[in-house]
Amino acid sequence: MSRSARTLVLAGVSVLALTACTGNTPKAEENAGNAPANQAAVKNDEPGKKVKIGFSAPAADHGWMGAITKATQAEAKKYSDVELVVAEGTNDVNLQISQVETFINQKVDAIVLLPFDGAALTPVATKAMEAGITVINVDREFDSPFAARTTVLGDNHGMGVSAGTYICDQLKGKKDAVVAEIAGIDSLPLTQDRSKGFKEALADCGLKVNNRVAAEFTVESGEKAAANLLQAAPKIDAIWNHDDDQGVGVMAAIKNSGRKEFFVVGGAGSANVMRDIKSGSSLLKATVIYPSTQGADGIRLARLLVQKKALGDLVEVEVPRTVQLYAPVVTKDNVDQYLPTAFES
Amino acid sequence: MSEDITTPETTPSTQATVTPPATRNSARLMRSGVGRNLGLVVALVVLCIVGVITAGDTFATGANVLTILRLAAVIGVVSVGMTFVITGGGIDLSVGAMVALASVWATTLATQQLAADFHWIFMVTTALVVGAACGLVNGLLVAYGKIVPFIATLAMLAAARGLAEIISDRKTQIITVNSFVDFFGGSLLGVPVLVWIFLLVAAAGWVVLNRTTFGRRTFAVGGNAEAARLAGIKVQRHTVALYVLAGLCCGIAAVMLMARTTTGSSTHGQLYELDAIAAVVIGGTLLSGGRGTIVGTVIGVLIFTTLNNVFTLNNLSISAQSVAKGAIIVVAVLLQQRLARSSNT
Structure with missing residues (x-):
């Protein structure tokens, strides 16, 4: 009996010891999401109404997917008026659906959602929209136009x-x-x-x-x-x-x-x-x-939509329905322009 | 194997009314299922308290409780089936793959056409039959083919998911039969239909395991197959029945997941085998068979889903959650061993 108690203590101590040697976070954060500031957006960047945003994405088992989450979190941190709730990292649609349900219960203002499977997350996204929450669909499209206000896609x-x-x-x-x-x-x-x-x-x-x-x-x-x-x-x-x-x-x-x-x-x-x-x-x-900043752009658009602001540099007063990002070729000549937003795999 | 098994697991509320008049009685209580479940209930209560303290305004709401229950429902039904197999001395690694195959088969264009023309019951029946059939194959391989359960169901894990990918061409199949989605996605007396199904399956599982000959035979077969055979139990036939039961539960879970996602997909049910085994084991069912508890399993599932919910509400990452999950499994099993040892001496 006392032996198993000792085992427990031992296990606890070794966990603590292990935690002490895993501190490699600063390096990973360096490159995440320090995108060059969009000059036109500066006026929009002024703090406004407090916005609570929920974010959910598939498991970060791939460099690009990990970068999506990191860039999204970094982007949210830049705004004093954005509170980000993250439920990252699942390839189980059942679990991802419950994460979105939790966001609805928490009465967030907006949800940025990169679904593991667009079709499978459509019903719960529609439910969120019906509850008055602004849903931004990222990368993998829903199969209903009622499930999201705006969609950010790669090309x-x-x-x-x-x-x-x-x-x-x-x-x-x-x-x-x-x-x-x-x-x-x-x-x-x-x-x-x-x-x-x-x-x-x-x-x-x-x-x-x-x-x-x-x-x-x-x-x-x-x-x-x-x-x-x-x-x-x-x-x-x-x-x-x-x-x-x-x-x-x-x-x-x-x-x-x-x-x-x-x-x-x-x-x-x-x-x-x-x-x-x-x-x-x-x-x-x-x-x-294939931009890994889609989630980060989702955060910006969600903030604009909730604060009822227009997208900078567009005449139109509403944020567009779909934003498709460009797929540029990076060569030796222009690599410096893209390196800051590139992801570490 | 005598008192342990036949003592029915009591719910926490009835535990409180059984005040042990003497220490001898309390020792017996500890030896029975009550003692084992008590630790689990405490763990669940502690989790809930943590949830209330850290996120009280959203955690302790009806909507959030329903979110937890809806998430628990699918994996819970799978875990009930798993409890039977493990109590009977086996293991089923193919549950997630069976969920995927059943969901895909029940959402093919042909099945959906049939459902649209007549009734959604065709989709449900297809899922149940596919699940039970896979379970039958598992059972036959284990009982008559004399293949170790670990290997037989590992083969099914690979084959069933592969077949699901072939049938669906690795595409997500969207359900267009609205009556199906409306029924299973709806609520009855304010409680989601999915949660009702979970409750019914758990209640039926409890009755079968604790109040029928089938249940007693399951304990006997799992405890000592040779003794069970000598006692006149048809061990092979019983083993087949246990795997069919697990397959059937996977079919039910597939229907629930189809309703939740309005899709069938070969990616559904990923790693459900691990979630289910974890829930069953921390619930107090012996991995070597002969002892099993449905109540424990249900609480085990609830512990993991509540943990998930608390982590999501507090904005903590999935990775931290996995660490916590691992720690809970180890602590639960260590505690069980301690309880078992102290009740033996």
Whole structure:
């Protein structure tokens, strides 16, 4: 009996000891959400009515998703009139629904929601709207227009177009160039959109995707897919890899193979990829951004909507229904502009 | 295995009325289910007190209690089925996958067409039949195929989710049968239908486990299968029935999740096996079988969902919550061991 009591104490002490060695937070916060201030928004930034915002997103099991949450929290901290309630990190729709229900009970003014599954969260988002709460839908769309006031989206199709156009420019005049594509999870609509845009842009300059493999957004799967691709294609001119998180594995496979005859374009826009681009010594020459600031933008829009302010620089007095963010190509020339908002994977 | 099993678990309110006249009586009380559940009730009460202190204005409201119960309902029904399997000396790792498969199968276009033409009962029946059928396969593999439950249900975990992905093409299937959503999403006497279902399943589970021959046989089979066989119990047939029961519960949970999300998806029910096993084990059911309590399981589920709610209300991260969850499991099991040892000496 006393032995088990001792075990308990021991367990408690070791937990405390462990906590003491996990203090690596400051470094992670450095890069989160210090976006260049939008000059036009300055007047809107003046403190107004107190706004309580609830935020919920899927599990941060991917660099981009982790960055979404970090940037959102950092953005909310900038405003003295915003109180953020975070319920981050679940891939269980049942749990995410209850988080939104909790926000409704707490009578928040707005909810910024990146649903694990847009369709599955639609009923509870609609319920929140009916309760008079402003819902901002981020990244994965609901399937009802009544479920959100405003939707902030990335541009998956545009990512493919940007990547394809960049590769076309670089391979100008090379008619028999071999282009390869390393996609993300193939069954997701977002992957299909990216691939479609890529194919269309390449077709414009007479190129096509000669080799295509799919990974699963993880480092391990990226390494596997790239290794297979390099085996299958003895000579390649350009590779587009959809996702910079899986890109860590892709670059490892390329390094192991010793191949150097091609250049690589990334996707999503992680900070380490941008640093590689900046160094100029890597095979990575560019990446296409899928903004990880969507949640942060959701916070700003939620605040404007609740305080009944207009979006700066628009004549229209209402905040738009849909905001689709651009998918720019980052190269050595403009990398400094994007590095501050890039995410650490 | 004698007193332990046959003593019905009492609810906290009746515990209070049983005032032990002598220490001998209280010792017996401790040995019975009451003692084991007492620790759990205390833990739940402590959690609630923490909730009231830290977020009193929203925690102690009717709406918040219903939010907790709605979240607990789905995983609670799964856990009741799990209690039977574990009490019978087995384990079922495939519950989450069965929930996913049942939800997908019950929301295919064909099933929904049938439901739209006749009655939503077709969708419910499909989910229940799919769940029970998966359970039947599990049971046959374990009882007659002589495969260890851990392995047999691990195989089902992989296969059922894979089949769900094939059927749905990894897309989210949206339910368009409004009568289904209206019925299960509604309330009866101010209490959500989902919560009623949970209560009914838990009550039925308690009666079956504690008041029927089937229940007594379950304890016997889980405690010592060989002795049960010699006593004339058809052990194999009984084992099959236990897994069918667990599968059936997964079918019910799938219907509840479908109503909550208005979708069927192969991603539903992720990691439910761990949530359910955790709830069952902290509830006081022996993982080696032979002892089980439905009341304990229900309180176990409530502890985890309340914990979740308190953390969300206080703006704490999911990661901190997972640490707390792990600590609760360890402390609960250590306490149980201590109680068991002290009642033996």
